[in-house]
Amino acid sequence: MVGKMKKTIEVAAAVIRRDGRVLLSTRPEDKPPAGREFPGGKLEPGETLKQAAERELREELGVGVVALDELFRITHETEHAVIRLRFIRTVLPEGEAVTPLEGQSFGWFDLKEPMPPDLLAPDRPVWEFLAE
Numbered sequence: 001m002v003g004k005m006k007k008t009i010e011v012a013a014a015v016i017r018r019d020g021r022v023l024l025s026t027r028p029e030d031k032p033p034a035g036r037e038f039p040g041g042k043l044e045p046g047e048t049l050k051q052a053a054e055r056e057l058r059e060e061l062g063v064g065v066v067a068l069d070e071l072f073r074i075t076h077e078t079e080h081a082v083i084r085l086r087f088i089r090t091v092l093p094e095g096e097a098v099t100p101l102e103g104q105s106f107g108w109f110d111l112k113e114p115m116p117p118d119l120l121a122p123d124r125p126v127w128e129f130l131a132e
């Protein structure tokens with residue numbers, strides 16, 4: 001519709017690093033776009049960035065994490081919305097078992113290797129930065 005304001009969606013994306021690797025998950029098949037991403041999701045009303053990251057990781061991967069500080073913000077636009085991605089440095093305590101609960105798969109990706117080809121386009125600058 002011409003002239004209609006797009007809604008802005010805020011998304012918490014957790015950056016979890018361990019031994020030079022970073023945790024990425026695939027998006028559930030029923031939730032396009034397909035691809036690999038930093039685990040997380042949309043902020044709910046009244047929620048802080050940290051609360052959203054911690055809740056999403058509990059829901060998606062069954063883990064208790066501690067979200068720390070915001071590293072980057074990347075805004076990108078789709079046909080319907082402006083998506084503000086907020087990448088937050090997050091700690092996964094030793095011994096927490098990651099269990100995908102929404103049909104995704106996850107993996108630890110070595111930052112010295114080329115970035116995974118299916119990493120979502122808006123996330124690619126974040127990989128570049130982490131790999132430096």
Ligand SMILES: Nc1nc2c([nH]c(=O)n2[C@@H]2O[C@H](COP(=O)(O)OP(=O)(O)OP(=O)(O)O)[C@@H](O)[C@H]2O)c(=O)[nH]1
Pocket residue numbers: 011012013031032033037038039040041042043083085120122123
């Ligand atoms: N979680 C996450 N979302 C990302 C990343 N990069 C990126 O472009 N996105 C986009 O941000 C949006 C996040 O929505 P989502 O579907 O994961 O959020 P959610 O779990 O709260 O979804 P729901 O409320 O539809 O169930 C999607 O459009 C997704 O494509 C990323 O690294 N992590």
